Amino acid sequence: MSGTFVGMPAFPTAAREALADTQQRRNLAHATRTIRDKRAAVVAEVEDWEGLRLAGAAVKEAALRDLATHLETLEESLTRAGAIVHWARDAEEACAIVAQVARDHGVDEVVKVKSMATGEIGLNEALEAEGIAAWETDLAELIVQLGDDLPSHILVPAIHRNRAEIREIFRRRMGDVGRPAPEALTDDPGVLAGAAREHLREKFLRAKVAVSGANFAVADTGTLVVVESEGNGRMCLTLPEVLVSVVGIEKVVATWSDLDAMLRLLPRSSTGERMNPYTSTWSGVTPGDGPQEVHVVLLDNGRTRALADDVGRQALRCIRCSACLNVCPVYERVGGHAYGSVYPGPIGAILNPLLHGVSDEQTASLPYASSLCGACFEVCPVRIDIPSVLVDQRAAVVDSHRGDRVPRSGSHWQEAVAMKAAAWTFSDSRRLRWAERASGLAGRVIGRFSRTTLPGGRAAAGRLPGPAAGWTGARDLPAPPPESFREWWDRTDGGRS
Amino acid sequence: MSARDDILRRVREALDGVSPAVEIPAAPRAPDRGDLVALFVERVEDYRAIVTRCAADELEQVVRDALGEARAVVPPGLGVEVAGATVDDGLTATELDAIDAVVTRAAVGIAETGTIVLDHRPDQGRRAISLVPDLHVCIVDASQVVADVPDAIAVLDPARPLTWISGPSATSDIELDRVEGVHGPRTLHVVLVG
Numbered sequence A: 001m002s003g004t005f006v007g008m009p010a011f012p013t014a015a016r017e018a019l020a021d022t023q024q025r026r027n028l029a030h031a032t033r034t035i036r037d038k039r040a041a042v043v044a045e046v047e048d049w050e051g052l053r054l055a056g057a058a059v060k061e062a063a064l065r066d067l068a069t070h071l072e073t074l075e076e077s078l079t080r081a082g083a084i085v086h087w088a089r090d091a092e093e094a095c096a097i098v099a100q101v102a103r104d105h106g107v108d109e110v111v112k113v114k115s116m117a118t119g120e121i122g123l124n125e126a127l128e129a130e131g132i133a134a135w136e137t138d139l140a141e142l143i144v145q146l147g148d149d150l151p152s153h154i155l156v157p158a159i160h161r162n163r164a165e166i167r168e169i170f171r172r173r174m175g176d177v178g179r180p181a182p183e184a185l186t187d188d189p190g191v192l193a194g195a196a197r198e199h200l201r202e203k204f205l206r207a208k209v210a211v212s213g214a215n216f217a218v219a220d221t222g223t224l225v226v227v228e229s230e231g232n233g234r235m236c237l238t239l240p241e242v243l244v245s246v247v248g249i250e251k252v253v254a255t256w257s258d259l260d261a262m263l264r265l266l267p268r269s270s271t272g273e274r275m276n277p278y279t280s281t282w283s284g285v286t287p288g289d290g291p292q293e294v295h296v297v298l299l300d301n302g303r304t305r306a307l308a309d310d311v312g313r314q315a316l317r318c319i320r321c322s323a324c325l326n327v328c329p330v331y332e333r334v335g336g337h338a339y340g341s342v343y344p345g346p347i348g349a350i351l352n353p354l355l356h357g358v359s360d361e362q363t364a365s366l367p368y369a370s371s372l373c374g375a376c377f378e379v380c381p382v383r384i385d386i387p388s389v390l391v392d393q394r395a396a397v398v399d400s401h402r403g404d405r406v407p408r409s410g411s412h413w414q415e416a417v418a419m420k421a422a423a424w425t426f427s428d429s430r431r432l433r434w435a436e437r438a439s440g441l442a443g444r445v446i447g448r449f450s451r452t453t454l455p456g457g458r459a460a461a462g463r464l465p466g467p468a469a470g471w472t473g474a475r476d477l478p479a480p481p482p483e484s485f486r487e488w489w490d491r492t493d494g495g496r497s
Numbered sequence B: 001m002s003a004r005d006d007i008l009r010r011v012r013e014a015l016d017g018v019s020p021a022v023e024i025p026a027a028p029r030a031p032d033r034g035d036l037v038a039l040f041v042e043r044v045e046d047y048r049a050i051v052t053r054c055a056a057d058e059l060e061q062v063v064r065d066a067l068g069e070a071r072a073v074v075p076p077g078l079g080v081e082v083a084g085a086t087v088d089d090g091l092t093a094t095e096l097d098a099i100d101a102v103v104t105r106a107a108v109g110i111a112e113t114g115t116i117v118l119d120h121r122p123d124q125g126r127r128a129i130s131l132v133p134d135l136h137v138c139i140v141d142a143s144q145v146v147a148d149v150p151d152a153i154a155v156l157d158p159a160r161p162l163t164w165i166s167g168p169s170a171t172s173d174i175e176l177d178r179v180e181g182v183h184g185p186r187t188l189h190v191v192l193v194g
Helices: A011-019 A022-044 A049-065 A067-080 A091-104 A116-120 A123-129 A139-146 A163-177 A189-206 A232-238 A256-270 A303-307 A312-317 A323-327 A329-334 A345-356 A361-368 A375-379 A386-399 A413-426 A429-449 A466-472 A485-492 B003-014 B036-046 B056-067 B093-097 B149-155
Strands: A084-088 A109-112 A133-136 A209-212 A216-218 A223-228 A242-248 A278-282 A293-299 A459-461 B050-054 B072-074 B101-105 B108-110 B115-118 B135-141 B162-165 B187-193
Touching: A011 A329, A011 A361, A022 A256, A022 A323, A022 A329, A049 A067, A049 A256, A049 A312, A067 A084, A067 A216, A067 A293, A067 B003, A084 A091, A084 B003, A091 A123, A091 A209, A091 A242, A091 A293, A109 A189, A109 A232, A116 A123, A116 A242, A123 A133, A133 A139, A139 A163, A139 A189, A163 A189, A189 A232, A189 B093, A209 A232, A216 A256, A223 A232, A223 A256, A232 A278, A256 B149, A303 A312, A303 A345, A303 B003, A312 A345, A312 A386, A323 A329, A323 A345, A323 A375, A329 A345, A345 A361, A345 A375, A345 A386, A361 A386, A375 A386, A413 A429, A429 A459, A429 A485, B036 B050, B036 B187, B050 B056, B056 B101, B056 B135, B056 B187, B108 B149, B115 B135, B115 B149
Parallel strands: A084 A293, A109 A133, A109 A209, A209 A242, A242 A293, B050 B187, B072 B101, B101 B135, B135 B187
Antiparallel strands: A216 A223, A223 A278, A278 B162, B108 B115, B115 B162
């Protein structure tokens, strides 16, 4: 039904292709600018935003640091409230549990609330393989699903599509899977939203089983929370007889009152609103109201791996607001597909390697998909220091190749060789002196022949050949000074003569 | 080993030697913004919802005007006479889909964010009735309006299903422009009493 990220090329290759797509670049620039401005306005309205961030970060950090206790409490509260709790070590186990629930009720379709966790585990594809259709009901997810496309943003998975493209997808595909788009479909966003309402209504009304995620899971009360805008979440959480929620174990907060900071931070950071249109909370089964069979699947799938990482653990505080995507200069230009995961952007560049390790080339390329400008940390509502984790993950990538006898492509071996040569040179004063003389000579040669001048008048080398081409292709290499500091010191007696 | 025990073991191993002590600073509160009810009205209207203020003895008439010709469903414990309305006794989703409007009360109103919270007691009804019809007339008593989110959290009972509503159904999924009206009620009419 939809595409797959499996087999995506490493970031530099994927990014180069994405950069050539001018339509997508225009769509992204427009959308990210809109959301950045909206977020800035509602954040400025909060008197002590930083205090709220500190509280939010601490709530999540405290929950993570005592996670086993909170998970046991959550299981107990959920069970007491009538929910059936399952545990899944990985994607395969989680998908099997959901499929089993669907089979037990003899259904060949489920309706879905937008959920990052179910995207991460590839639930739709797994259900499809069992002959069960999973209908995405979030507007952006619907656009992605109908377009056989991949999500490119955490909040708005179809951010790379503009209204004209969406109209075309609806017109072409809606009829294949249900009620067709009306004849008079225009590209007005209100009309397009109306078409989605008509198309999905029949699916909501007949659905027996719904699948959701959860934004938060409150341990002491067994309450799950879904934050949304359109009402498709409410439809799925309320109308079907059976509800299965796939919840990452990092979604836990300890107490009901911990939700306060989170519910104030998330909408302002995410959609740039004081509050999102709808938030639903439920604790297990309510007799006579909503689904009477409620399942909760607690999912690990790499989270305990990230939890063990002292620097990277903070990435599990993430509440999936996507503010870091919207401010990232790299994301704004290349879009989400280049990251090869449902988690794109700065948070994806750390979350994917933390969850899955850096043994494959694609994931290992992600920590480098950043200029380390730090804008992501500034906007993060739970103060995840993304740049520091990026640097630490780069070190993990380098460490994973230390034992390599033969340099592998994509393993940044040129950098490793250069660093080894530098270490050898710097460890001996005579070697350093020779190197300085050589570089002074090079500086004089470049100074004479260079056609590039940097601001301030200093000469620069043009594009260098060989392994250095990758570096000089996008930067000017200043010509080395003709004289080193030590030579200058000797010649002038430290500036006294 | 069961998946449960395995995951809990991995969690404990991952956190071996990590101190669980984290001090959680109190979340700062919004400054006093004066007249809470006026702020509530302003912020609800910001979401392009309709707000009508009225006195208790005008309520029936205001609800009648808000509904106009619309066929309405009401929860069993609404406590307001709505002529011609169907009282919910477990209507199916399909039956609800044929009804134009719903009238409910609310549990809390939050001034800072312009939010109404339903806790689905008998004066508000099951979650489905305030979801499927296209017009939601929601009666909020001025005494139910609190300043900010923490005040609402403090009075709400998490054991009950809760629906937090901030304006009509909306989406920003097309070019991040907000448009009102997707799956939930496309019109939210708040009647503020007192």
